[in-house]
Amino acid sequence: MCCPSGTEIPDRDHRRRRNPDSAQDGATEFDDGTSRPSAANANGHGPLFGAGSRFQEFVNDPRWALAIVRATVLEAAHPQVGAALIDNSTFVAHPWRRLRNTLRSLQRMFGDDEQVRLREAARLNRLHARLGGTDPRGRPYSAMDPAIRAWVVATLFESTVTMCRLGGQPLEQHGMERLYAEFQAYLAAMGDEAGHLPPTLSEFWPYYDHVVAQELENTEAMRIILYKLFDHLPAPALLGGVPTLWATGRAVAGPLIGAITVASLPEPFRRRAGLPEMPGAQTLMQGAYLAVGLARFLPDGWVRADAVADLLALSPDSDDPRARAVTALHDRMRRAGALIRLITPLPPQPEPASRTGAERGAEEFFREVLDQTGDGYLDWPDLAAMARELSTRLDLEEPEETRLYDAYADWWRELQRALDTDGDGRVSAREYATAVPSLAGPALIKVAEVLFDATDKDGDQHIDADEYRTLFQTAFHRDTVGTDRTYTRGAFVRDFLAFMSGRRRSTAYDPLLAQA
């Protein structure tokens, strides 16, 4: 466990840090004054980060995607996190991109390399510092609030534990303590003072139960995730070209993820938020318990056929105490059967193809590119999300990141002046479509130039193949930009403007900004 106890004032100077050179033997040394997480727990049982940590065992487990979804629902149910998600997050319109960014960030934070971790923590802190505001009821929120960040980490930890438990392989106490220490170290690596997460695992559970019972609400963000996102989950990039296949897959996966997630939420919260029992998931669990439970009483490899026949012959209205349970189970099975039949996919039906032509309709462009948060309005958080995505891709540091945000902020003011005709401070899809605007004002050109400078890492006024790949994550295969196989400033700005204002489809920008 980490050393600061609840009674001590957390003193950054006394926390241990990992010396990258001594990672092999897990040795630690005292810090020189800057905040660093400890690399090994107090018992010296291996590193908290990187190879050998408990986290690394889970990160490649496919069940972990479900755990993250569950954690996100629990985060969103926190009123302040929910407000931050509603205002700023792109998870409705671009859920896959967000999931990928989250996973990559976690891998960096939990990886072997201390330098990578420090840079990622600094990046997250800059990102969080830009997320703040007030919720619809006027309560302020800030993504830098250490209590909120502690809750986010708590949901990740608890969801990982629950994933193991529901999967039938519950973590033993020691493993759970190790994992908790790793998540505490994660929070510490972001520079948050200790104390917002309880110091020990035994104190964690009362804290968790308290937040679930007292602070979580049926927030707008949670409802959107449960009811809207799973219904309308956009196709991931890989399946973008086969909408029929995706539609079929989503018809099963969306509701199923929803059902499993709802079923796995803590009971007190489900009750308060009005989320009912899911008979399919419950019966599945019950069936498993029943099988395991019965097997305990059976001699090895010997099935007591007479006992089974006895149970099956039991009349539902007999006064045998088992009859009620059998009737109830039968009822559940009936409903589970109905659910399973309903979610079994139908044979694919042809859907009219809409992805034709190089140019988008105004409404389509608004939905796919401009409205990054998917709330039907163009507002600063949408442009901030674009700036965030670009600076994540390019791994920008200060001051480049601020330059990019500033350019986007100027562009936002330009758009607002030109398009916000009703003066409500944001641009509706309707205002955008009515104006059929020419977006290529000087501020947008400035955005293109700042983006060019940020992409052109070596500053030679050309974007070479490597720099191009960093931004677009695709090979540089244009043969129109010149014989030297590089991208000039003029061509870059021209293409960017063609994408943003001419609404041209683009093999480069579409995956970057339009893809889910």
Place this chain on the structure above:
Amino acid sequence: MIAGHTAGDAFADPTSASRFADADRSLGVPRHVACVMDGNGRWAAQRSLPRTSGHRAAETTVIDVIEAARAAGVEWLSLYAFSTENWSRPSAEVDYLMRLVRTVVRKHAPLLHARGIRCRFLGVSDPRIPRELARDVADLMTLTGDNRGMTLTVAFDHGGRRDIVAAARSLIRAGVAAEAVDERSFAAHLPFPDTPDVDLVIRTSGEQRISNFMLWQVAYAEWVFPTVLWPDFRAPHFLECLHTYRQRDRRFGGVLPERNGDSRS
């Protein structure tokens, strides 16, 4: 009335809509709201699209209205999806509607259940209904039968007169003496006899007809006729209809207004 709506209202902020509902809950939300989903064909015609695309666009409205009604505290929501007279439409359109309803039922079943909504289908007796659809409908009713949230009644292959005739037959078969028949005992033989009287009927697209819809249950209903077409109808429109309802002075033929949803008998 909510006449004079512009299509722009469809873009209204959904979060403000739900807050609006919360604040007004105490002022008398109608217990049972019914919607006659009219205007899909005209919606498509205005866009030079086939009628079927109007029906497809209606799906979004249905889901939006269900969520808006639930959030507003409506306990019973009935939707008129397909009347016994609709069988006379071109067979291609009927076939399309059957497929569409099946797709919608399957797509939304788990989340309707997750929302605690009890789903029922009123009608669904014609042999022309595809067997697969009837199966899915039965499954949805089985799945959600024990839910205690809002009850959603989808009138599909429904006719108000047919239900009344069916109740009369049922009474005769039960051998009830003529003197023993009153409104209450008659209503007990209607399909889904636990359904309370409709308090508010919303018929979109400006049409002002009853069209053989839940004739027994709408006896004392308030009606509103928003001009917006059903595919453009959204949660804010729905809440505005609830607001209109609250402005009405319900007398039930008497002088003193009663609380909505009260049983008359």
